[in-house]
Amino acid sequence: MLKICIAPLDWGLGHAGRMIPIIKELDKQNHDVFIAGAEEVIRFLKYEFPNLTYIPIPAYKPKYGSRLPLELEMAKQSHHFLKIIKEETEIANALTEKWKFDFIISDNRYGFRSTKCKNIFITHQLQILMPGYLKFLENFLNRLNHSYINKFDECWIPDFEKTENLSGKLSHNIELDIPQFYIGPLSRFSDTKNNQLQATGSKEILAICSGPEPGRSKFKNILLKQLSQLEEPNVLIGGDLNAVKQSKKYGNCTYYPFLSPTELIIFFKNANIIISRSGYTTVMDLFFLQKKAIFIPTKGQTEQEYLATKFRKENICPSYDLHKFNVRNALAESSNFKGFEEYSNIQPCVRGSLKKHIELRLTSK
Template sequence: MNPNVSTAKKILITPLDWGLGHATRCVPVIKEFLKQGCEVQIASSGDALILLCEEFPHLKTHSIVSYDARYSSHLPLFIKMMIQLPKFLRAIKNEHRQIEEIVEKEKIDVIVSDNRYGCYSSRTKNIFLGHQLFIDSPFLPGFVNQLHLKAIQKFSLCWVPDNDQFSLTGKLTLNSSIRKRAVGYLSRFVWYESEIKYDLLVIISGPESQRTLFEELIIKQLKDYKGKYFIVRGLPAAESSDKQMNHSANHLPSEKLNELVLQSNLILSRPGYSTLMDLATLGKKA
């Protein structure tokens, strides 16, 4: 990708803390800005902030409000999201106030917001990073997309993490009302020749309680599995995250996870869009 904001000196990256995918796809964005000689700061919350602090321990970070998205073990996703909507709106309002304070104090030139709707300022160039410009809602799709469009139009430009020739987003980015630019797949991984060591790699992530339910289901089924496997639990905040025990690890740094994916014959995951970009980048079966 080429951010094409080389005249800017201070960049603020603000990924959503909804699973880990928003943070992981910001890794190549941050690296590119650093390569261009920009000063990069990070503002986020929860596991997303923990992950990026581990990846870039030398960068200045800011803790801002969390959306605290929760999935239900029994309610349909749309209903659970509607129940949490007032909480999300409060978070957006509070994060906007926090961002304005950071911009004023740090003299930020550009904000790149990965799906954080309140991370913009009248004093900066504002870029929204997102792969879902059209929400395929089962209920009130017109109303939902009108609100979504209004939120994104507060930004100067939308970066779509997709490849025009081999698109993964499909109709999710078919919105002509938004000024957008495809920036290619955003993956922190790189492909290189590697020997296969595992038959199966399980990558677990996402908001609770679905993350835990998925992990419990996988562990139960793996009791009868005869092949060699490894599980990455997607828990950056858990203790001993750098240790691998009993065919599993709570969390792994990018380089180690990159190696593990390449060493695995098959990937098992309930992927978000960022995982799809990783798999496409590495050409792995899943």
């Protein structure tokens, strides 16, 4: 039995959500799993894994939604991020000394690694994209990105390696200095036990809010105003772990501040179509669920904008700017798109691949 510490980034809850299948597989293989994360990450994962050992570590706490373009807002916060990266390396070393970890698996926490154990970095973003007016910075930022990743022992990429893949140029045709492995998409919905959970029979429109504040609340308020006026029954999940867990009715929209991962699965299964940001964790969830979707990428978050454009061009799902979004028009247009069922031919390729990969890579120090 190995001692393995999982450390997901607190950039919304997507990074924590995609660690669920890895945590489950490690548990099945009788490893001793620890979770190191920010308060919100710990609260989220405790719904699914109440009996694990949880270790609070500093949060990155990115903030969106100011008057500045997002890329400039992130630049303004870069000093804070670099400070956390430096601090978390010292924390990881101290925790490894205390708990005797054999492995650390860090999902996009660039500094959470230790000289006292083997370190694995998980990311889908080997290629950072910049908007046109900052394109001249792209090479520099990617060299910096790779320099941090190369301090780990291995990089695991949650996608397929071949041409038919989900992340496109974000994680392909890039060579690191350390071994890199494509482990297949990761989703809380990939578990066979979850796949056996039955939907209620009702078919609804489901909207999901995600991401850091204050952008998440702004997104929620715009969606709630439009969804409450629809004739069709719909559900909006606010993604607010700090709110009282009580549903409210707004016209035909039922609003839930948040749901546990198990509860969320039922709502996903009930949905005819899902309205959400175009983050990569959501993309992987939709891949496993084979659902139709409508994407509203976070303005200025180039990764989301790239993925939304990619899947629109591939006729998988439409995408819209939030401030031009009209839910009735979007629902009408979505009927012209194929949805993520288009990937049903490659979905069987991922079954069992995570189990085999973990058995192969985590056999010893």
